[in-house]
Amino acid sequence: MSSRNIDNKSKRTEAYNTMWALLPLKDFVQAKQRLAGTLTVSERRGLFHAMVEDVLTVLAAHPSFERIVVVSDDPAAQLLAEHYGIDCWSERELGVSGLNAVVSAALQKMAGLQLGLPQVTSAMVVHGDLPLLGAQELNTLIDQHTELMKTHSSAVTIATDRHGRGSNILVCDPARAPTLAYGQDSCEAHYAAASAMDLPAQILALQGISQDIDTREDLQHLLSMAPTSAAERTLTYLFQAGIAQRLQHLQSGPANTSTPVWSAV
Ligand SMILES: Nc1nc2c(ncn2[C@@H]2O[C@H](COP(=O)(O)OP(=O)(O)OP(=O)(O)O)[C@@H](O)[C@H]2O)c(=O)[nH]1
Numbered sequence: 298m299s300s301r302n303i304d305n306k307s308k309r310t311e312a313y314n315t316m317w318a319l320l321p322l323k324d325f326v327q328a329k330q331r332l333a334g335t336l337t338v339s340e341r342r343g344l345f346h347a348m349v350e351d352v353l354t355v356l357a358a359h360p361s362f363e364r365i366v367v368v369s370d371d372p373a374a375q376l377l378a379e380h381y382g383i384d385c386w387s388e389r390e391l392g393v394s395g396l397n398a399v400v401s402a403a404l405q406k407m408a409g410l411q412l413g414l415p416q417v418t419s420a421m422v423v424h425g426d427l428p429l430l431g432a433q434e435l436n437t438l439i440d441q442h443t444e445l446m447k448t449h450s451s452a453v454t455i456a457t458d459r460h461g462r463g464s465n466i467l468v469c470d471p472a473r474a475p476t477l478a479y480g481q482d483s484c485e486a487h488y489a490a491a492s493a494m495d496l497p498a499q500i501l502a503l504q505g506i507s508q509d510i511d512t513r514e515d516l517q518h519l520l521s522m523a524p525t526s527a528a529e530r531t532l533t534y535l536f537q538a539g540i541a542q543r544l545q546h547l548q549s550g551p552a553n554t555s556t557p558v559w560s561a562v
Pocket residue numbers: 321322323324327328329330331332368369370388394395396399423424425426511
């Protein structure tokens with residue numbers, strides 16, 4: 298059970314809207330495969346851990362979430378959940394594997410919970426690779442979703458990536474979730490799935506949330522940004538591990554080389 302306390306007076310969600318956050322996290326050593334040519338295994342793990350901490354710091358401090366749930370079998374996720382006073386559900390106990398099946402099972406569990414708590418009406422599914430997630434953008438996202446819920450009891454809001462293709466954050470009613478289609482072009486697929494269920498849906502492009510870190514180019518873009526108080530743990534890790542210096546040194550080189558850049562430097 299979560300030990301996180303929330304101040305009901307500062308909640309943005311309306312009384313009829315009980316919102317939980319859901320953060321699916323795959324095994325940390327398996328994370329960020331698209332960075333395999335850029336970072337060592339241990340660096341990918343370290344980067345992922347730092348990004349998840351940035352995300353959890355913002356979520357845990359935000360007053361709108363009744364509860365925050367991490368879904369993972371990695372012991373590191375369990376430790377983070379304890380540190381942030383949030384819940385950790387085991388993927389193995391949900392009895393499924395793969396992102397779509399895991400999120401779908403977690404939403405079903407959420408919708409069916411009878412804990413004497415208010416029924417969960419909105420689940421915000423957040424990815425772990427969003428170091429630039431910030432409270433202001435969460436406010437915008439929640440306000441826009443709440444607006445849609447004023448006229449429809451169930452709705453879907455997608456905060457997409459900077460290419461307009463991914464679903465970096467997806468908000469839905471856990472009891473009426475669209476068929477999940479994480480993977481290629483999931484933003485369009487989730488929007489279409491919502492429409493097929495007659496659920497009102499909207500797609501938002503929010504600057505910080507849109508910048509998920511999947512590729513070397515994403516990392517270089519993050520490092521080239523003006524100093525920011527966001528992504529604190531991620532940027533600290535990138536500099537302390539020497540990754541930032543290495544990538545800046547290689548900035549002028551080709552972005553997609555077959556030689557791992559961590560072995561070339
Ligand atoms: N619990 C759980 N989370 C997952 C699983 N697959 C992906 N995720 C999480 O879902 C989010 C999006 O993941 P992906 O884009 O599939 O993987 P990634 O590690 O970000 O990047 P790549 O390995 O390069 O594809 C991340 O927060 C992942 O940790 C899974 O099988 N189980």
